[in-house]
Amino acid sequence: MAAYFWVTGGTGNWNSASNWALSSGGVGGIAVPGSGDTAAIDANSGSGTVTLDISPTIQTLTCTGFTGTLAFGTNTISLNSTGTIFTGATTMAVTGTPLIICTNSSATARTITPTAVTEANSISFRITSGTGTLTTTAGSYRDLDFTDGTNPTGYAGAINNNAITIYGDYKASTGMSATGSNALTFAATSGTKTITTAAVVFDRPFTFNGVGGSWQLQDPLTSGATRTCTLTNGTLDLNGYTLTTGLFSSNNSNTRTLAFGTSKIVLNGTSGTIFTTSTATGLTVTGTAPLIQATAGGAGTRTINLGAAGEANAISLDVTAGSDIISLSTTSGAYKNVDFTGFTGTVSIQNSILVFGNWNYGGTTIQGTGTGTVTFSATSGTKTITSNGFSFPSNVTFNGIGGTWQLQNALTLGSTRTCTLTNGTLDLNNYTLTTGIFSSSNSNLRSILFVNNVIVVTGLNTTVHNTSSSTNLTLTGSKQIQVTGVGLAAQTRTISSGATSSGGTEATAFNFVIASGADAIDLGTTNSVFGKIQFNPGFTGNIAANAFLEIYDTLTLSSGMTVTGGTNAWVFKTNTLSAFIPTITTNNVTINNPITFDAIAGTWEFVDGLTLGLTQPLTLTNGTLKLAPGTNTVGSLVTTGTNPKFLQSTTPGTQATISAASGTNTVSYLTIQDSNATGGAIFDALAITNVNAGNNTGWLFSTTPSIGNEITMRLRSFTQPRRF
Amino acid sequence: MIKINFIINGFSDALHLADDHGLTDAEIEAMKQARYDKWYEYVTNPPPVVDEPVEE
Numbered sequence: 001m002a003a004y005f006w007v008t009g010g011t012g013n014w015n016s017a018s019n020w021a022l023s024s025g026g027v028g029g030i031a032v033p034g035s036g037d038t039a040a041i042d043a044n045s046g047s048g049t050v051t052l053d054i055s056p057t058i059q060t061l062t063c064t065g066f067t068g069t070l071a072f073g074t075n076t077i078s079l080n081s082t083g084t085i086f087t088g089a090t091t092m093a094v095t096g097t098p099l100i101i102c103t104n105s106s107a108t109a110r111t112i113t114p115t116a117v118t119e120a121n122s123i124s125f126r127i128t129s130g131t132g133t134l135t136t137t138a139g140s141y142r143d144l145d146f147t148d149g150t151n152p153t154g155y156a157g158a159i160n161n162n163a164i165t166i167y168g169d170y171k172a173s174t175g176m177s178a179t180g181s182n183a184l185t186f187a188a189t190s191g192t193k194t195i196t197t198a199a200v201v202f203d204r205p206f207t208f209n210g211v212g213g214s215w216q217l218q219d220p221l222t223s224g225a226t227r228t229c230t231l232t233n234g235t236l237d238l239n240g241y242t243l244t245t246g247l248f249s250s251n252n253s254n255t256r257t258l259a260f261g262t263s264k265i266v267l268n269g270t271s272g273t274i275f276t277t278s279t280a281t282g283l284t285v286t287g288t289a290p291l292i293q294a295t296a297g298g299a300g301t302r303t304i305n306l307g308a309a310g311e312a313n314a315i316s317l318d319v320t321a322g323s324d325i326i327s328l329s330t331t332s333g334a335y336k337n338v339d340f341t342g343f344t345g346t347v348s349i350q351n352s353i354l355v356f357g358n359w360n361y362g363g364t365t366i367q368g369t370g371t372g373t374v375t376f377s378a379t380s381g382t383k384t385i386t387s388n389g390f391s392f393p394s395n396v397t398f399n400g401i402g403g404t405w406q407l408q409n410a411l412t413l414g415s416t417r418t419c420t421l422t423n424g425t426l427d428l429n430n431y432t433l434t435t436g437i438f439s440s441s442n443s444n445l446r447s448i449l450f451v452n453n454v455i456v457v458t459g460l461n462t463t464v465h466n467t468s469s470s471t472n473l474t475l476t477g478s479k480q481i482q483v484t485g486v487g488l489a490a491q492t493r494t495i496s497s498g499a500t501s502s503g504g505t506e507a508t509a510f511n512f513v514i515a516s517g518a519d520a521i522d523l524g525t526t527n528s529v530f531g532k533i534q535f536n537p538g539f540t541g542n543i544a545a546n547a548f549l550e551i552y553d554t555l556t557l558s559s560g561m562t563v564t565g566g567t568n569a570w571v572f573k574t575n576t577l578s579a580f581i582p583t584i585t586t587n588n589v590t591i592n593n594p595i596t597f598d599a600i601a602g603t604w605e606f607v608d609g610l611t612l613g614l615t616q617p618l619t620l621t622n623g624t625l626k627l628a629p630g631t632n633t634v635g636s637l638v639t640t641g642t643n644p645k646f647l648q649s650t651t652p653g654t655q656a657t658i659s660a661a662s663g664t665n666t667v668s669y670l671t672i673q674d675s676n677a678t679g680g681a682i683f684d685a686l687a688i689t690n691v692n693a694g695n696n697t698g699w700l701f702s703t704t705p706s707i708g709n710e711i712t713m714r715l716r717s718f719t720q721p722r723r724f
Numbered sequence: 725m726i727k728i729n730f731i732i733n734g735f736s737d738a739l740h741l742a743d744d745h746g747l748t749d750a751e752i753e754a755m756k757q758a759r760y761d762k763w764y765e766y767v768t769n770p771p772p773v774v775d776e777p778v779e780e
Binding site for chain 1: 735736739767768
């Protein structure tokens with residue numbers, strides 16, 4: 001064995017004895033180093049070019065201090081020894097396709113020290129055999145190939161734990177192992193580099209950090225449950241293979257792409273932030289169904305910080321196991337589908353996240369915490385929400401232009417949480433939606449599809465329903481809001497239904513059932529639309545002062561409640577959306593507001609007696625009002641307009657009494673039947689536009705009109721009797 | 725996966741079960757009732773909400 005040194009200022013071919021000396025800086029012309037020799041190209045070798053005109057085999061190669069160029073061309077250098085078999089230098093350059101093949105097959109350790117050279121001057125290494133420990137010293141490598149060059153077998157030892165940079169491909173052999181906490185950093189800045197693991201579990205951190213670089217898996221890449229895979233720059237192309245890592249991080253503002261293709265990232269970390277793209281600026285996500293799968297729960301919290309990457313870059317999340325806490329964080333974090341099937345722990349939603357796909361709580365009982373909001377944000381297609389008995393801990397908002405969300409079973413939110421529909425279609429699919437507060441007050445295109453189901457609002461001492469701006473709101477089905485919860489006497493629940501000045505119409509009027517409570521129900525003091533208003537017997541509170549209502553359906557008051565009243569009218573309108581006749585049941589509750597009946601061809605029937613406040617008028621503008629037999633007390637009776645209107649009893653042939661204490665109640669264009677007017681006031685029906693249709697008492701009707709009047713009247717068609 | 729719709733006292737919900745769930749009719753009925761009971765308790769006696777500090 002001899003040690004050969006490249007001569008001072010040597011420029012020329014490797015295979016020229018004139019270039020080699022037996023000492024550093026010595027005289028050349030000895031011999032070309034062979035398979036039993038070592039070679040050194042060092043500081044005394046000058047700055048010339050060493051050209052590999054052959055592919056030599058030597059024991060070791062040292063380049064410490066060399067300032068020239070090692071020109072590989074298409075040749076290689078084989079190192080057949082052990083120990084430190086290669087030492088590079090940051091001062092030298094390499095050209096060609098630099099490849100050093102390490103061929104020793106013994107169990108003796110080897111060390112490669114490339115130093116921290118640049119990408120351009122990095123050298124590829126192929127370790128074709130051996131079972132001894134391989135120390136890849138911290139530094140830069142081009143390709144690292146642990147196979148024999150043809151088969152997946154080759155090096156079968158253990159690689160030490162050093163942080164290294166790899167500018168090229170990485171190709172593992174089936175018998176090798178790699179464990180340690182220092183990262184393998186892939187740093188290419190151009191082209192597509194490949195990573196082949198040969199089913200070896202690399203219990204190492206992986207970092208991908210090369211501006212313009214791209215790395216493509218050639219088979220599944222698996223690291224340890226405590227290791228982090230980091231994408232800092234460039235493109236990580238899973239290429240249809242699963243990447244398994246304890247944690248994944250791509251939390252920066254660099255230009256980078258996570259290309260899932262048809263595959264997924266499995267996160268087997270048991271605690272900590274197992275996935276973060278919290279800062280998603282510059283991140284592009286591609287693939288047919290980008291998916292991260294959290295598969296292993298511990299005793300603590302697993303945090304998932306999907307960043308605000310938008311719908312195009314949203315990623316699906318499956319949590320398949322664990323009884324710990326899953327925290328979904330990062331404001332506007334973009335999730336596609338979220339599925340907790342198999343998870344039995346607690347879901348924590350601390351910030352407001354966006355979900356562009358489906359939500360499935362799986363089939364097991366889990367808990368929830370958090371003050372955030374889950375905003376369903378899809379803009380196309382129908383997304384599904386499957387709760388399976390789980391209560392959403394957070395607020396829930398539906399806000400996607402063109403999106404549709406369909407419940408797959410009952411959806412329940414906490415009593416202090418709000419369910420908001422901002423854009424799109426909420427298809428309740430005949431399931432119960434329970435929420436503290438329901439809100440959809442805007443002018444966006446949106447729909448709520450009921451069937452026979454209800455929305456239950458459970459909030460207390462707050463606005464429990466708000467559709468005050470109902471412009472562009474479409475409702476189908478039962479449209480029923482059930483107001484539950486036991487409000488206390490000093491509290492108020494507000495129902496802000498559609499204002500007539502802001503899209504409130506019969507079509508956008510909800511039906512409300514107030515089930516219980518002793519509090520005030522504030523129905524609003526601006527003119528707002530209601531379908532049915534029903535106070536169940538369990539409600540003993542009051543309607544807050546000066547409610548201004550436009551009612552298109554039945555009104556039912558409960559016997560234990562009161563109406564604070566005011567000057568705003570309750571206007572009963574026609575129900576054109578169903579065939580039945582709206583009823584009014586007062587249960588002996590005094591209505592301290594004016595009431596008006598105003599719908600051409602409309603009919604309303606009182607189930608029991610009506611009592612208005614002493615000064616409150618009953619105004620009949622259009623339609624047919626049927627009072628219940630017995631006494632109906634009003635402040636006054638008023639008719640308005642010139643359309644025909646009718647006052648009748650709900651029991652034909654039996655009088656309904658209308659009573660007013662004082663004053664004169666003058667009516668016109670009114671056909672009166674089965675009515676007993678009493679109470680002390682004058683009921684003046686003398687105008688010739690009125691009709692005494694029979695069985696009336698207490699009314700003043702005019703006598704037969706004069707001949708002159710008969711002459712001046714024109715012939716008209718009437719559906720009810722008229723006086724001529 | 726099969727879906728079993730049910731309505732109890734106006735509460736409309738559905739069980740989602742595996743095709744081979746192996747449950748008896750009585751067990752399924754019990755699951756429906758349990759689902760309703762849980763909801764009813766939640767509506768009539770809401771659990772106190774413990775809001776956590778927001779962390780980013």
